[in-house]
Amino acid sequence: MTPQGTMPILAASDLRKSYGDFVALDGVSFQVRTGEFLSIIGPNGAGKTTLINVLTGLLRPNTGKVFFKDREITGIGPQRLAKLGIARSFQLVNIFPEFTVDEFLQVAIFSRQGKGTHFFTPRGRDHEVRNQAGDLARLFGLGEKRNIQAKNLPQGDKKLLDVASAFALQPEVILLDEPTSGVSTGDKNKVMEILLSASKKMGIQSIIQVEHDMDLVFSFSDRIIALHQGRILADSTPNEIKRNEEVVCTVLGQKECFQIFSDLFGKKGLADDGRNSQDR
């Protein structure tokens, strides 16, 4: 993914959200450009899911705004958001248990095409939608499983199906909440490749994901935002983050910063990468 142009496709402006005394988001601002692949990282409780919920209009922030291109979309709700061109997948799989893979994808496509209120035409006769559903299923490796009910799929496939249905909306921006959680480590890269090629095929402009697997994050992202206790700790390219760990921490003046970074990036800490990297 290469960032194109300078107009941000999604912008968050000073988002704040508290639940009583607990501050989930404490002044979060950032922009996503068209064509960017952005990863949001941070320890549990950092506010990542709250951020996604606010970005997708499920939650209204206490203050702050969210913009889609030049239009304010704060709190408009997921349904209208989907119509505008923003889709989302879920960390905890969110599916239609009784639907087959085929029906699942079809309903998303029908919705996108505005055919949801067509109440007298048989959906079996809509070959265009059926073919699109089939293509999408194959793209996500579910081509052989089209007639299986979602509730009977293995966990990893359920995840893929959830993501695939979000892709079916052909959104301009897609937010993925931990798309590879529940996927076996060996398959994670494959899943990411699928996501990227699907995005290209479906014309999705920007991807925002919440991820824990740092290898994936560093391999695929154009930009990384690190969230900690509701605040943005870092917002730059993977290389810059690797390089400027100390600078970032010094600027922020936090002693725990180093600890946080090594927590974030695990045993394979930045220090190791820094020492091994050629540009040190």
Place this chain on the structure above:
Amino acid sequence: MAYVHMKNPKLWVFLAVTLFLLIMPRLGSQYLSYLLLTFLGYAVALLGVNLLFGIAGLLSFGHALFFALGAYTVAFLTTKFGVLHMEAILLIAIVAGVLLGAAIGAVCVRYIKIYFGLLTLAFGMLFYSFLLKFYYFTGGDEGMRVLRPYLLGMDLSAVPKMQFLLGKYYYYALAALAVASFAMWRIVSSPFGLCLMAIRDNPEKANYLGIDVRRYRWYAFIISGGYTAAGGVLLAPVLGQVDPTLTYWTHSGTLVFMILLGGFNTFFGPMLGAFLYIFLQDTVMSLIPYWRFVFGAMLAFIVIVAPGGVAGVIGSLWKKEAARDSARNNADPGSERSA
């Protein structure tokens, strides 16, 4: 599958049932055919109620309101306004059902589950109290008479009652059921139907896919209002008399009971439920006066053991057979079924 489709063996069952329905009044006893006639009205009504319950996932405990609306429309139009053409009556009742469904639905679909059930129950009882209060117009708890309507323009008032009911009226109602079923089948097999099922399965996810959950539920409510009213219209001439108990909350409970008995998860389940309910009730009542206890026990059994109803049980037996067959024949697991 989110919804059971018809396959060849089922087609035979369908044809057999159709044949049965067609010849029953000719061959069967008058009494049983009369029961079958009441079944026709309920079957049409249940198509509507199940659009809301089985497809969209909303349990209404007040739909008898629309049923009574349809029935009272017939009484009003035939006795007070001299409108005797059945087609006009049906049209007016359906429009009334649609309009009232839109009004009441707009209020009710903002709520789900228990609150939806309670709110619809309240509206049903409100209508009940209306019918009682305005006794000058509605006859209060004594109800109103229903005059014999013209079928397709034919004045059949000279024909003896049973001959009329079990003759031309029966086939008229059967045709109405066929048309209503075909229309509902189209609705259920449409993209709209799939969206309703999505809303039933996971309203949050449906929202995220761009489906306006509340609006679609409203549409389903409106359609169901029209259908249930139509069912009431078909039943009224059979009863000859309408009274407020038609909208009492326990009658709404009966409608739901029928659906559950037959199976809310298949297209013909509710109709099967109406059929079973009516005939079982008749059988049990002739054996012991405590048919409500038996039915209550039946409902409890269904809810606990077989929530898919009779159709659900048949369906799972069928699937077991099919699984055994395919294991035996070693069918290709990658082949796709033709829908």
Place this chain on the structure above:
Amino acid sequence: MGTDIINILFSGIFYASTLFLVAAGLQVVFGVQRIFNMACGSFYALGAYVGVFFVKTAHAAGLPPALSLIPLIAAGFFLFFIGPIIERGLLRFVYDRDETFQLLLTFAVVLMLEDVIKFIWGTSPQSTSELYLVYGQITWFGAVLPVYNLIVIASSLIIAVLIGYMLARTRFGKIIRATVDNREASEALGINMKVVYAKVFTLGTVLGTMGGALVIPSTAAMTEMGVELIVMAFAVVVIGGLGSMKGAFFGAMVVGILRSIAIATYPEVELLVIYLIVIGVLVFRPEGLFGGSRA
């Protein structure tokens, strides 16, 4: 005019007292188990029928009529065993199911109990009407008030206070309040939900049967009692707020007095007005007067 108002208020409060008991039973079950028990009206009816039976038996055994309150209260308590039968025998199988199925199961119980009553007592009304007069009447500001009604109002108040005390002070009450507030946390704390559910449902049952038993001297036990009462009880808990005891109290007052006013002025509007208010409440303030959570 003044005596009319007193009469209206008084009979309204009297009716509210019995309604309160049934509604309290509904609320405690809904609050803890999240089940709307349609059969509460049937428990009320059972209490009434058994109440008549106990009173008649007691009289035949020589109990002075003035003490008839005792067999009535005994009837209410006696029927407690229905609670565990229904809860363990039927309800517990659907705890993990959708609310709508739970509701339908309680509807099945309504059907069954209707015929149980018919089986035991037939279809003709049962009453102890002579009993009413035994307690006599008092005159207050010109209004003639049956003493029995006062006794029932007093009993209801006492029971309301006892319930309040139980909820606030006893261990069981604390468990109830904790579960209503946060079910998962309560379970995590090791509270045996099975036992709690059984006890709560039984409590709800007894409140219902007690309400039915206490109302006996003033009306007859009739077949339609249960099915008609649920309509009122339902109005009470909606107006008061689902799950709230305070709601049951104030909701019962509202419904009882409204009904009384309607009966005295325009009887036909009784149900109409109450149901318009129910719908109004559900639309504008679904939590009712005192309810908490969701719509």
